[in-house]
Amino acid sequence: MALVSQEQRDHVMLFELNHPPVNSLSFPLLQELSEALDMALANDDIRAMVITGHGSFFAAGADIPSFLQLGNDVNEFLRYGVKLFDRIEQSAKPIIAAINGPALGGGNEMAMACDLRIACPDARFGQPEVNLGIIPGWGGSVRLPKLIGRSQATRLLLTGDAIDADEALRIGLIHHIVPSHLLVEYALNQADRLASLPPLALQAIKELLANPELGQAGESEKMAQLMRTDDATEGITAFLQKRRPQFRGR
Incomplete structure (x- = not known):
């Protein structure tokens, strides 16, 4: 089973992360997403993209069990994630995150790399790495202050606390809150609008x-x-x- 499913809707490509139970970001999942991104960028018929998660999670960070098994390869894993999220941020085509549930750690870092972030009411956001004795490794301490300001970012990074969708909207981390059953279609409609622009x-x-x-x-x-x-x-x-x-x- 693919870890990242793809569905084309007119000029929009929908990517769905599918790594139960919480869509943790393993090395294979990042590789599949990178390959899917390559294909969408090379396809002139695709003008915008949407990333969402399967089930009740968007993405709950890096896959900790596999992360611990990497040993000396952990640097390669970190570099790969940084490069992928940079490519998402710098993509010539707009990318929307349809955040259907918790986006924590690497999941939040992925969402922050997207151009627009649309969330359901049950979504939660945070960088909980400090609770594990580590820090964000895929841009959390870089993008978070840019999006919500240093003061708010300091609070979230130092405490590892998660915030709900309402607070995320208030501090500027996300752009819209949409009912869960309408989320993906709303994001696709927004992407379709972007796809119609020059x-x-x-x-x-x-x-x-x-x-x-x-x-x-x-x-x-x-x-x-x-x-x-x-x-x-x-x-x-x-x-x-x-x-x-x-x-x-x-």
Whole structure:
């Protein structure tokens, strides 16, 4: 049985983590997700992606039993996860996390690497690593302060406490709370909306957000480049003609 199932919905690819009972992030699961990501990025028909979990968990962190058995290979496991989550964050195509339950440790780190985070009311979030005598290894101490500020991140990282969906929404860790039975469809609808937008413009926005050091000069350069694309011509023409644009990513 695949640890990551895939389902294409028009221009959107849905990835579902399936590693019972809590969708822990084992090395094989990360490898399958990386391969699935490669295929989606190489497929011009796919313009956005959604990641969710099977059952009642999104992902409850690294697979601790297999983690302990890695021995000297633990560094490779850590590097692999960092590289994968960086690729999710830097993906040219937008990725939405549909958080259907607890997202803890590596699960929270994966969700934070996504562009949008939509959660059900039962979702919980946290970096509990300190309770095991360790710390986050896949970007928890890097992305969490960027998303919710240093003060809130310090509290969660030092205590290892988990927070519910309402608090996560209040402090800016997630974007929306949606009833469980509507969660995936809502996320797919949001992804479908992103898929209808100009891919090159979305990619430029993501690059600027990921590289704030580019500043105003970088924004102006990207804008000038986009103005020379067919998508910009189509968007402006469609606006003037009062019709819906058809963007093609060129």
